[in-house]
Amino acid sequence: MGTSRSFYRQLLTTYLRPLQRQVLWLALTLLGSIGLQVLNPQLLRYFIDAAVAAAPQRVLGLVALGFVAIALVRHGLAIAATYFGETIAWSATNTLRLDLARHTLNLDLAFHKAHTPGELIERVDGDVDALSRFFSQFVLQVVGNGLLVVGVLAVLWWEDWRAGLGLSLFALVALGVLARLQALAVAPWRTYRQISAEFYSFVAEYLSGLEDIRANGAVGYVMHRFYRILRRWLAVFHRARFTSTLLWGSTVGLFTMGNAIALALGAYLWNRNAITIGTVYLLFYYATLLQDPIERIREELEQFQQAAASLQRVQDLLSHRSQLRPGGQAVLPTGPLSVKFDGVWFGYGEKGVDGWMGGWVDGSDSSTRPPIHSSTLQNLTLHLPPGQVLGLLGRTGSGKSTLARLLLRLYDIQRGEIRLGGVDIAQLPQAALPHHVGFVTQDVQIFQTTVRNNLTFFNAHIADPTILQTLDDLGLLPWLEGLPQGLDTELGADSGGLSAGQAQLLAFARVFLKNPGLVVLDEASSRLDPLTEQLIERAVDRLLENRTGIIIAHRLKTVERADQILILEKGQAVEYGDRSALAQDPQSRFARLLRAGALLPLG
Numbered sequence: 001m002g003t004s005r006s007f008y009r010q011l012l013t014t015y016l017r018p019l020q021r022q023v024l025w026l027a028l029t030l031l032g033s034i035g036l037q038v039l040n041p042q043l044l045r046y047f048i049d050a051a052v053a054a055a056p057q058r059v060l061g062l063v064a065l066g067f068v069a070i071a072l073v074r075h076g077l078a079i080a081a082t083y084f085g086e087t088i089a090w091s092a093t094n095t096l097r098l099d100l101a102r103h104t105l106n107l108d109l110a111f112h113k114a115h116t117p118g119e120l121i122e123r124v125d126g127d128v129d130a131l132s133r134f135f136s137q138f139v140l141q142v143v144g145n146g147l148l149v150v151g152v153l154a155v156l157w158w159e160d161w162r163a164g165l166g167l168s169l170f171a172l173v174a175l176g177v178l179a180r181l182q183a184l185a186v187a188p189w190r191t192y193r194q195i196s197a198e199f200y201s202f203v204a205e206y207l208s209g210l211e212d213i214r215a216n217g218a219v220g221y222v223m224h225r226f227y228r229i230l231r232r233w234l235a236v237f238h239r240a241r242f243t244s245t246l247l248w249g250s251t252v253g254l255f256t257m258g259n260a261i262a263l264a265l266g267a268y269l270w271n272r273n274a275i276t277i278g279t280v281y282l283l284f285y286y287a288t289l290l291q292d293p294i295e296r297i298r299e300e301l302e303q304f305q306q307a308a309a310s311l312q313r314v315q316d317l318l319s320h321r322s323q324l325r326p327g328g329q330a331v332l333p334t335g336p337l338s339v340k341f342d343g344v345w346f347g348y349g350e351k352g353v354d355g356w357m358g359g360w361v362d363g364s365d366s367s368t369r370p371p372i373h374s375s376t377l378q379n380l381t382l383h384l385p386p387g388q389v390l391g392l393l394g395r396t397g398s399g400k401s402t403l404a405r406l407l408l409r410l411y412d413i414q415r416g417e418i419r420l421g422g423v424d425i426a427q428l429p430q431a432a433l434p435h436h437v438g439f440v441t442q443d444v445q446i447f448q449t450t451v452r453n454n455l456t457f458f459n460a461h462i463a464d465p466t467i468l469q470t471l472d473d474l475g476l477l478p479w480l481e482g483l484p485q486g487l488d489t490e491l492g493a494d495s496g497g498l499s500a501g502q503a504q505l506l507a508f509a510r511v512f513l514k515n516p517g518l519v520v521l522d523e524a525s526s527r528l529d530p531l532t533e534q535l536i537e538r539a540v541d542r543l544l545e546n547r548t549g550i551i552i553a554h555r556l557k558t559v560e561r562a563d564q565i566l567i568l569e570k571g572q573a574v575e576y577g578d579r580s581a582l583a584q585d586p587q588s589r590f591a592r593l594l595r596a597g598a599l600l601p602l603g
């Protein structure tokens with residue numbers, strides 16, 4: 001799919017419309033400075049002819065002053081044009097960056113799993129950067145410099161048709177030859193940018209996995225790959241640089257020929273007394289003046305070609321739709337929420353329900369259905385009344401986290417229905433679920449901002465006393481008091497010295513402050529010190545007060561809180577029921593686990 005012209009137009013109108021005034025100023029200053037470039041040589045010609053004709057000193061002085069004044073104004077206009085161009089470029093690209101970032105954040109989890117953060121940064125920042133000239137300069141520079149070439153040639157035709165003809169032919173040939181040579185340089189530079197993107201996503205990937213790489217002794221392998229990319233990069237860079245140098249050399253050669261043509265024409269016409277010595281200088285000056293706009297137009301076209309590749313990628317990203325079906329307008333009740341799974345089927349990478357992704361549903365052609373064993377969750381049914389707690393057990397990979405993700409609608413299910421508080425979650429607005437479902441994972445992300453923002457997720461409506469009370473309830477106050485600036489302390493990448501248990505308590509605090517009707521808790525499987533464990537136990541009790549809870553449990557003690565137990569195996573519910581009933585049934589898996597005295601073989 002090529003980038004359509006309508007997309008260029010759409011981008012320009014969307015992002016330049018709010019900047020109309022600046023665009024107008026840019027056009028005026030740019031065209032003004034171009035116009036003055038054509039005017040100034042006329043003064044020079046007049047000066048030379050007047051000097052040859054021994055005109056009075058005063059006249060010459062005035063013409064010289066006029067020349068200097070016009071040159072100054074022209075430079076002033078050029079500075080203003082640069083200012084407006086930069087303002088437009090930054091404003092337009094920043095808005096586009098914002099739109100792309102917002103769009104990307106709203107895409108489903110499957111998209112984010114398939115694209116590395118480095119790649120997305122390159123899309124949202126690198127590609128948009130390449131577009132800044134397109135927004136601020138491209139049209140105006142091409143039109144403006146095109147006008148300058150036409151203006152110069154028109155004056156030349158006006159002065160003498162032979163001069164006009166000679167230099168028009170030169171301009172045409174120069175533009176044609178340069179455009180052709182330029183095409184040669186495009187492919188090497190494109191390869192160069194590709195390898196550059198590959199290199200940065202490689203670096204991002206390995207920096208994020210630094211600890212594992214060191215721990216597993218993979219440094220040698222990583223360095224080998226690093227050198228291999230660099231070696232490829234260098235060769236491509238040499239090729240690209242060489243074509244650019246070739247282009248530069250040809251440009252210089254061509255323009256020297258232009259000067260020679262102008263001088264030869266001038267000498268010929270002067271010899272025949274067709275023009276004055278001032279006009280000979282004028283011809284030479286205009287011939288040199290032609291070089292700049294021709295070079296500029298070529299440059300703009302080159303930049304445009306580079307921008308076209310970026311535009312294509314931006315368009316691809318913007319047209320990527322979330323695989324999640326748009327939600328409805330349903331509203332969830334407040335208070336504890338009931339949870340109901342009704343014949344739920346789900347597989348990663350499978351198509352959605354009701355043909356939204358051209359997928360498979362009951363009644364669709366059965367030959368297009370994926371084999372049932374590929375589904376991560378299969379025919380799952382459960383009903384948890386409001387305020388009750390479900391203990392979720394199963395080996396690693398059995399689908400426990402997947403079940404939790406489905407409750408937050410990070411993915412859409414393929415068949416069946418999930419209801420919260422009696423409402424089908426597919427009918428809820430997409431932004432609504434996180435307010436009603438609190439999810440505490442083992443992997444607690446701490447952001448590089450203040451403690452307050454880390455707890456409230458930038459919700460300014462939560463007052464400090466509420467935050468302090470919550471921290472006190474969770475036993476985190478001593479930790480806070482140890483921080484230099486209390487809630488205003490910036491937490492760094494090292495998590496502000498939080499232990500794993502404390503990080504989990506911090507995640508609990510987030511949930512308390514959000515006050516959802518359903519809490520999903522992936523219990524920390526690592527060993528905690530007895531004091532932290534005690535704090536966590538207490539916190540979990542409080543967290544489950546007057547809320548529905550689903551706990552991915554790794555400890556027997558946690559399971560004791562559960563009203564219901566669900567044991568998953570390879571995505572299927574192999575046991576589901578009332579905890580006390582299952583505990584009393586000696587044949588049940590749960591009772592066997594209790595007898596064995598540990599859940600860890602499952603976790």
Ligand code: ADP
Nearest residue numbers: 113348376394395396397398399400401402403
């Ligand atoms: P558990 O939480 O019980 O350890 P998960 O729900 O994480 O299990 O995983 C269930 C299955 O789904 C596993 O086979 C796992 O490989 C697969 N899986 C988990 N996440 C993804 C994903 N993002 N994309 C594809 N498959 C996944």
